[in-house]
Amino acid sequence: MEFRTLRVFVEVVRAGGFSAAAGRVHATQSTISKAVRQLEDEIGMPLLIRGPAGIALTAAGEIVFQRAQTLLAGRETLKTELQELAGLKRGLLRIGLPPIGSSELFAPVFTLYRRRYPGVDIKLVEHGSDRLEELLRASEIDLAASLLPVSEEFDWLAMRRDPLVALMATDAPLAQVPGPLTLADLRTMPFILFDSGFALNRIIRAACARHGFEPEVTARSSQIDFIIRLAAAGLGVAFLPRLIARARVHVPVAQVPLDEPGTDWAMATLWRRGAYLPQAARAWLDIAAGDPAQTATDREPD
Incomplete structure (x- = not known):
């Protein structure tokens, strides 16, 4: 049983299908299908139920999926521990950052980290928070x-907490209203949201549900500047943390404070609770926790 075959199987389950998994592991769909069949032949029983609606795990598939994740995680931990025998003169930092706020919050940490540990390779993955x-x-x-908030399976280091602002065309009626708005005030406007997989969407939808409505979504994107320009053009209302919105003042768009409990943009750095944390990752956390550029932003006036 090869690690490569196990990884392919895990990606098929996570992606919900063969074609989506092929894109994640950079292989053809036929290669993915062949690897899963090879694993099923080796185990001697089917692992997936294939149907028009997608795939589902068999009882055996559920066991293999759980065990495969453990084996793959253990393999990566072993590789990292061996790398660290040489200390941080070399090594690998594997970190995932979302598109929202990364340049404002994490670029200074990257700069300082690279200066202190030039021999450490950085593998950067960019996705929405859910992914x-x-x-x-x-x-x-x-x-x-x-x-935040996140599952109890993670430990975390708080990075920044910021209220959201609503972005809309400067000539929109609600752009002229003094004072902050609630999501209930915006329920008649179309919403411009980020792509699926962004935790900010979930926070906004949950707040709308508390007001008893489901927003009409007129557009989605993963690009902050594009979303801002759609809002400025009058397509609907978009939402960004105040820190990010202020950094885009070159776009002529109204920025109206949002007074909505439970919707603050609270960014944190997470790691698996109780799991082995590589030295390269611990060094990143030390810099992020002590970098003056990070704490200074929390003291800016409202």
Whole structure:
């Protein structure tokens, strides 16, 4: 039983199908199918139920999926521990960052980290927070930036807490209203959200549900500047942390404070609770916790 075959099987289950898994492991769909059949032949029983609606795990497949994740995580831990025999003169930092806020929060940490540890390779993965947590859970990365609150299976270091602002065209009626708005005030406007997998979407939808409505979503994107320009053009209302919105003042768009409990953008760096944390990752956390550029942003006036 090869680690490569186990990894392919795990990706098929996570992705929910063969074609999506092929893109994740950079292989053809036929190669993916062949690897799963090889694993089933080796085990001697089917692992997946294939149907028009997608795939489902058999009882045997459920066992193999859980054990495969443990084996793959253990393999990565072994490789990392051996690398660290040489200390941080070399090594690998595997970190996942979301598109929202990375340049503002994490670029200074990257700069200082690279200066202190030039021999450490950095493997950067960029996804929405939900996908990053999935990768962290599977031990494919050591650290991930995500929004609080998070599952108890993770420990975390707080990075920044910021209220959201609503972005809309400068001539929109609600752009002229003094004072902060609630999501209930915005329920008649179309929403411009990020792509699926972004935790900010989940936070906004949950707050809307507390007000008793489901927002009409007119557009989705993973690109911050594109979302801002859609809002500025009058397509709907978008939402960004105040820190990020202020950094995009060159775009002519109204930025209205949002007064909505439970929707603060609370960014943290996560790692698996109780799991082995590589020395390269611990060094990153030390810098992130003590970097003056990070703490200074929390003292800026409202």
